[in-house]
Every structure is written in structure tokens, then in C-alpha cells.
Amino acid sequence: MSVSSVNVRRRVLLQGACAMPCLGMFSSSRAQTVTEEFQQLVQGLATGSPEAVARDERYWRQVARFYEKTRGIVNLEHGYWGKMATPVLNHYLEATRRINRQNAFYARKGYETDLAQSVQRTAEALGVGEDEIVLTRNASESILNLIRQYRGLKPGDVVLYADVDYPAFKRDMAWMGTARGVKPVMLTLPSRATQQQILDAYLQAFEQYPRARLLLLTHVSNQHGLVVPVREIVAAARKRGIDVFCDNAQSWGLLDYTMDELDVDFAVFNLHKWIGSPVGVGALYIRRSALHKIAPFPGVSDPEENHIHNRAHIATSNFAAMISVPAALDFHQAIGGKNKQARLNYLRSLWMNEAESLERIELLGGADEASRTGMGSFRIRGKTTIADAQALQARIEKEFGVFTVIRKGLASGACVRVTPQVFNTPDEIEQLLAALKAINRKPA
Numbered sequence: 001m002s003v004s005s006v007n008v009r010r011r012v013l014l015q016g017a018c019a020m021p022c023l024g025m026f027s028s029s030r031a032q033t034v035t036e037e038f039q040q041l042v043q044g045l046a047t048g049s050p051e052a053v054a055r056d057e058r059y060w061r062q063v064a065r066f067y068e069k070t071r072g073i074v075n076l077e078h079g080y081w082g083k084m085a086t087p088v089l090n091h092y093l094e095a096t097r098r099i100n101r102q103n104a105f106y107a108r109k110g111y112e113t114d115l116a117q118s119v120q121r122t123a124e125a126l127g128v129g130e131d132e133i134v135l136t137r138n139a140s141e142s143i144l145n146l147i148r149q150y151r152g153l154k155p156g157d158v159v160l161y162a163d164v165d166y167p168a169f170k171r172d173m174a175w176m177g178t179a180r181g182v183k184p185v186m187l188t189l190p191s192r193a194t195q196q197q198i199l200d201a202y203l204q205a206f207e208q209y210p211r212a213r214l215l216l217l218t219h220v221s222n223q224h225g226l227v228v229p230v231r232e233i234v235a236a237a238r239k240r241g242i243d244v245f246c247d248n249a250q251s252w253g254l255l256d257y258t259m260d261e262l263d264v265d266f267a268v269f270n271l272h273k274w275i276g277s278p279v280g281v282g283a284l285y286i287r288r289s290a291l292h293k294i295a296p297f298p299g300v301s302d303p304e305e306n307h308i309h310n311r312a313h314i315a316t317s318n319f320a321a322m323i324s325v326p327a328a329l330d331f332h333q334a335i336g337g338k339n340k341q342a343r344l345n346y347l348r349s350l351w352m353n354e355a356e357s358l359e360r361i362e363l364l365g366g367a368d369e370a371s372r373t374g375m376g377s378f379r380i381r382g383k384t385t386i387a388d389a390q391a392l393q394a395r396i397e398k399e400f401g402v403f404t405v406i407r408k409g410l411a412s413g414a415c416v417r418v419t420p421q422v423f424n425t426p427d428e429i430e431q432l433l434a435a436l437k438a439i440n441r442k443p444a
């Protein structure tokens with residue numbers, strides 16, 4: 001890459017502008033300066049433990065400068081998809097222009113190399129082999145590859161999932177009942193639970209359903225941010241011959257981990273949530289030694305059974321999004337996964353710790369710190385219908401200027417979910433807390 005193209009890129013990143021840089025023919029246009037620029041801004045700040053960094057407001061003010069924020073509303077709904085930091089956004093826009101200009105010439109001759117780099121960086125960040133990861137368009141696509149192509153079921157077997165799982169994935173598991181002649185069983189977890197209580201609930205289900213052969217397990221629930229003890233549940237499942245499909249769509253980047261910590265054989269991810277890639281990037285992980293349990297994508301042949309990319313077929317997809325993964329990972333890693341997790345947990349603790357003493361407010365999800373993330377949910381005690389949650393969400397938005405979202409998948413009823421991002425401030429969390437206090441005084 002020529003010096004001038006690097007300089008052009010640097011200018012684009014620094015100005016946040018959308019100029020058209022003159023890059024090499026197939027340059028993957030990796031934003032070399034993402035990390036450098038970040039380091040310059042935070043120089044001298046935040047050198048302690050993640051918990052100390054989490055409380056260093058000067059550091060997070062600098063981080064916030066890398067994001068364009070909505071005006072006129074405090075947005076505390078970042079569980080849907082992750083906003084790109086401006087260097088990632090600029091990289092993506094530039095890649096979109098370049099690929100559009102080069103069209104099939106790039107797609108047919110340059111894309112494969114760039115895509116391989118995105119796979120390599122994803123695998124490296126997760127601590128797995130490149131032959132164990134395939135990039136997909138989202139976690140929903142990845143889970144369908146697992147569910148439809150799983151070979152390990154006989155009619156009459158039981159497949160387990162839980163109320164805290166992602167609603168569409170619950171539907172997919174239930175679909176196996178008619179499609180595969182198995183018995184789908186949905187477990188109900190306590191609306192608030194510790195790691196031990198969650199583990200006990202799964203252990204009890206394993207005892208109750210000896211014909212269980214497959215479990216959908218959600219690392220972090222999209223309902224209330226609950227973290228389940230994946231490693232322990234997987235170990236218990238494995239002893240009983242139960243395979244586990246782990247849904248890491250919400251957890252990767254919200255929590256900092258590598259796959260050896262979870263020890264799962266199958267997992268699905270989103271990079272467009274907490275890793276901060278453009279929308280349209282997910283991943284599928286299949287442990288090398290478990291590949292034979294997932295059939296190739298319908299119609300694809302893989303006689304040697306050794307190619308994970310034969311398990312998915314993403315067809316024509318957003319080239320620019322796929323090749324922006326290294327830039328997104330650069331930015332994520334520049335902040336530091338552990339720092340990000342600690343900051344998001346800290347922001348959650350700022351409202352949840354105080355809300356704990358509000359007698360009319362019911363908090364949901366993790367009952368101990370290990371079961372909690374930056375995401376959390378609540379409702380007015382006894383008000384569990386969807387209409388109740390909608391009214392509560394609308395009141396918080398209209399009267400207090402704070403945007404949240406309702407979730408309606410829990411067996412215990414609907415709730416309002418709160419999900420700050422790294423650029424939200426303690427003052428904004430205070431605005432939510434003021435709303436909760438007012439609602440506690442006057443619930444209707």
C-alpha cells in the first residue's frame with residue numbers, strides 16, 4: 001500500500017469525512033490508523049484494572065467522541081444492534097464505494113482474500129481455528145444451519161430450550177417437533193436467578209428428560225441480560241450425551257471471553273451487536289471434532305466432512321460489511337474487551353443498585369454479579385402483561401425522554417429492557433433512575 005493511500009485513509013478517519021480515497025486495486029483498506037488514533041486520544045488515561053477504567057469518566061468521554069449520538073432522546077436501547085464507531089463507519093462507507101465502483105471485478109477477484117482476513121481475525125479473537133468459523137449474515141442464519149442440518153436426532157428424542165432464549169430461536173426449536181418427529185420441551189427459568197440456581201434448573205431438566213439429546217442454551221438472554229453458566233451446563237449435558245447449541249448472539253463483546261472458557265461444540269454469533277461491525281455480519285462456530293454432526297448445507301457435498309464453509313451458504317451478501325470486520329475488531333480491541341464489559345456493567349449497576357430498594361419496581365435477570373451484564377430489565381410489580389410493559393416504556397420515553405424497549409418472551413411476563421452503550425453517560429443513567437423513582441411513587 002502506498003504512503004499516500006495511508007495518508008488519505010488517515011485523513012478520512014480523522015475528519016470523519018466520506019471522501020473517496022484512491023486505494024490500490026484490491027486493497028482491503030484496513031483502517032491502519034484506528035488503533036493509533038484511539039491511543040492518541042486516550043493517552044495518559046485509564047491504566048488501571050478494568051474496574052478502575054470503568055469509573056474513569058475522562059476516558060469514556062474520549063471514547064464517546066468516536067460515536068455520533070442521537071439528539072433529543074437518551075437512547076438506552078443498544079441490544080438490537082451496535083452502533084459503529086466513526087472509524088469503522090468510515091471504513092465501511094469507503095469500502096462500499098470502492099466495491100460498488102469495482103463491482104464484480106472486485107467480488108470475483110479480490111473479495112475472497114479480504115473475507116479470509118475477516119474470518120482469520122474473528123477466529124483469532126474467539127481463540128478458535130480458522131477452519132472452525134464461517135461468517136454468516138447474522139446469528140439467525142447460523143442457528144438455522146445448525147438446527148436444520150443437525151444429524152443427531154431420532155424420532156421420540158427430546159430437544160430442550162428455555163423461556164429466556166431468543167423468541168425466534170424458540171420457534172425454530174419447536175419447529176423440530178413436526179419437522180424431525182422429536183419432542184420439544186421449553187424450560188422455565190426463575191425470573192431472577194444466581195449461577196447455581198440456573199445450573200440446578202438445567203440439571204433438573206436433564207434428570208426429568210432422559211431422552212434429551214439437544215439443548216439450545218443462550219449465553220446472555222436478550223430478555224434481561226441474564227448470563228448462564230455455559231461451561232458447567234455443557235459439561236453436565238455432555239455426560240448425558242446431550243449436544244448444546246450455544247447462542248452467543250448477544251454475549252460476544254458485551255462480555256469478554258474466548259471459546260475455551262465456554263467449551264461448547266457449536267455456537268452462533270453476531271458481530272453487528274457488541275463487536276461494532278456493520279449490520280449483516282454473524283458467525284457460526286463448529287468445533288473441528290464435532291463437524292461430522294452437522295450435515296453440509298442442502299445440496300452441497302463434502303465427502304471428506306472437513307469444510308465448515310460447506311455448512312452455510314451466504315450467497316451474495318454485503319461485501320463491504322463482511323470486510324469491515326477487522327476494522328471493527330481493531331476498535332473493539334483498542335478499547336479492550338474487559339474494559340468494555342466492566343464499563344457496561346458499571347453503567348447497569350448505577351441504575352439497578354438503587355432500583356433494588358424501590359419496592360414497586362421488580363428487577364429481572366441475574367441475582368448475583370456473575371449472572372449479570374450491562375443489560376437489565378424491570379417492570380412494575382404485578383404488571384406483567386404486554387400492554388403493561390408497553391405503557392411503562394411509553395411513559396419513560398414521553399415523560400422522561402429515555403428510550404428503552406419492551407421484551408415479551410419470559411414465562412413470568414413482559415418487561416422493559418435497558419441497554420446502555422459505552423458512550424452513554426452516568427447523567428443519562430441518572431435520568432432513567434429519576435424516571436424509576438417517579439414511577440415507584442406513582443405507578444400509574
Ligand SMILES: Cc1ncc(COP(=O)(O)O)c(C=O)c1O
Pocket residue numbers: 079080138139140141165166218220221222247249250270
Ligand atoms: C440472544 C439473541 N439471539 C439471537 C438474536 C438474533 O440476532 P439476529 O437477528 O442478528 O440474527 C438476538 C438478537 O437480538 C439475540 O439477542
